[in-house]
Amino acid sequence: xxxxxxxxxxxxxxxxxxxxxxxxxxxxxxxxxxxxxxxxxxxxxxxxxxxxxxxxxxxxxxxxxxxxxxxxxxxxxxxxxxxxxxxxxxxxxxxxxxxxxxxxxxxxxxxxxxxxxxxxxxxxxxxxxxxxxxxxxxxxxxxxxxxxxxxxxxxxxxxxxxxxxxxxxxxxxxxxxxxxxxxxxxxxxxxxxxxxxxxxxxxxxxxxxxxxxxxxxxxxxxxxxxxxxxxxxxxxxxxxxxxxxxxxxxxxxxxxxxxxxxxxxxxxxxxxxxxxxxxxxxxxxxxxxxxxxxxxxxxxxxxxxxxxxxxxxxxxxxxxxxxxxxxxxxxxxxxxxxxxxxxxxxxxxxxxxxxxxxxxxxxxx
Numbered sequence: 253x254x255x256x257x258x259x260x261x262x263x264x265x266x267x268x269x270x271x272x273x274x275x276x277x278x279x280x281x282x283x284x285x286x287x288x289x290x291x292x293x294x295x296x297x298x299x300x301x302x303x304x305x306x307x308x309x310x311x312x313x314x315x316x317x318x319x320x321x322x323x324x325x326x327x328x329x330x331x332x333x334x335x336x337x338x339x340x341x342x343x344x345x346x347x348x349x350x351x352x353x354x355x356x357x358x359x360x361x362x363x364x365x366x367x368x369x370x371x372x373x374x375x376x377x378x379x380x381x382x383x384x385x386x387x388x389x390x391x392x393x394x395x396x397x398x399x400x401x402x403x404x405x406x407x408x409x410x411x412x413x414x415x416x417x418x419x420x421x422x423x424x425x426x427x428x429x430x431x432x433x434x435x436x437x438x439x440x441x442x443x444x445x446x447x448x449x450x451x452x453x454x455x456x457x458x459x460x461x462x463x464x465x466x467x468x469x470x471x472x473x474x475x476x477x478x479x480x481x482x483x484x485x486x487x488x489x490x491x492x493x494x495x496x497x498x499x500x501x502x503x504x505x506x507x508x509x510x511x512x513x514x515x516x517x518x519x520x521x522x523x524x525x526x527x528x529x530x531x532x533x534x535x536x537x538x539x540x541x542x543x544x545x546x547x548x549x550x551x552x553x554x555x556x557x558x559x560x561x562x563x564x565x566x567x568x569x570x571x572x573x574x575x576x577x578x579x580x581x582x583x584x585x586x587x588x589x590x591x592x593x594x595x596x597x598x599x600x601x602x603x604x605x606x607x608x609x610x611x612x613x614x615x616x617x
Contacts, residue, residue, distance in 0.1 A: 302352070311326070311337065312326045313327075335432075351436060356442050395448075399413050415448075437460050538561070546588075556570040567610070569609045579593070593609065
């Protein structure tokens with residue numbers, strides 16, 4: 253018999269075994285975790301942030317706390333210097349060295365395009381080529397990120413929303429903040445709730461990690477504490493269960509079979525060596541069959557200039573008039589999977605096709 257005090261009733265609850273007791277504890281912990289997650293989710297926005305907003309005429313320093321923004325100071329464009337900005341930042345009550353940079357909305361070019369569904373890495377590689385069609389500015393002079401909308405199954409496409417901004421605008425604002433002794437934990441655009449992708453835009457990685465910890469650290473620690481508490485209770489009640497005694501006896505009786513297990517392991521090792529030798533003999537026909545399958549799969553107008561197979565991974569290079577569609581085409585073939593571009597697409601000299609480098613896995617038979 254196991255007794256546990258029920259905090260809701262203020263009286264002990266009695267259980268026949270540790271399983272019933274553990275089930276009772278988990279049901280209570282589930283409700284407590286849900287309540288904790290709701291409270292922490294509501295408090296994430298209450299973590300104070302210092303915001304530095306750049307616009308055409310001024311630089312405004314403000315504090316965001318509990319979804320309200322309070323101005324700390326404003327500097328004219330001609331008055332901004334490392335010293336003046338540092339003085340204004342240190343006058344903010346919650347300034348600890350990290351700030352969020354906000355750039356003007358009129359510096360951001362927004363565009364929406366239709367693309368075949370693909371994984372993030374493959375889509376990013378295709379968008380690098382599409383960006384140069386949307387703006388006369390060279391792609392290397394732009395920062396851009398994107399968000400993907402719901403999939404349109406009838407058209408077999410997704411809507412991709414792009415945000416593009418000149419590197420000079422971002423780098424100039426970053427340099428001003430860093431010269432004042434601030435680290436940029438995130439970049440925003442005025443009037444847009446979605447922050448810039450930290451894996452694309454040049455934020456300060458330590459500051460970004462600190463901002464993540466400020467938002468989610470309490471949830472992680474609380475979950476870890478509850479997990480450790482659950483494991484502790486589980487180990488205590490398992491120690492009292494009679495099954496542990498039976499398991500100990502079973503381990504003792506099976507120790508006499510160690511020699512037999514050793515012989516089985518040796519037989520398995522020998523069999524593995526034989527299988528490896530057989531696999532080596534079959535490798536050459538597999539490469540030829542794979543090349544034949546890939547060439548049958550690619551539409552007319554696609555050319556392969558380089559082909560290699562390593563273990564279960566295939567790498568091809570070549571040219572295609574519609575290279576962005578190859579990832580989806582290969583994934584839907586049933587013979588291959590996990591296709592992705594190994595490098596960004598580049599324009600071929602004939603201006604009608606793109607050079608591509610593509611990798612994918614062979615689906616085991």
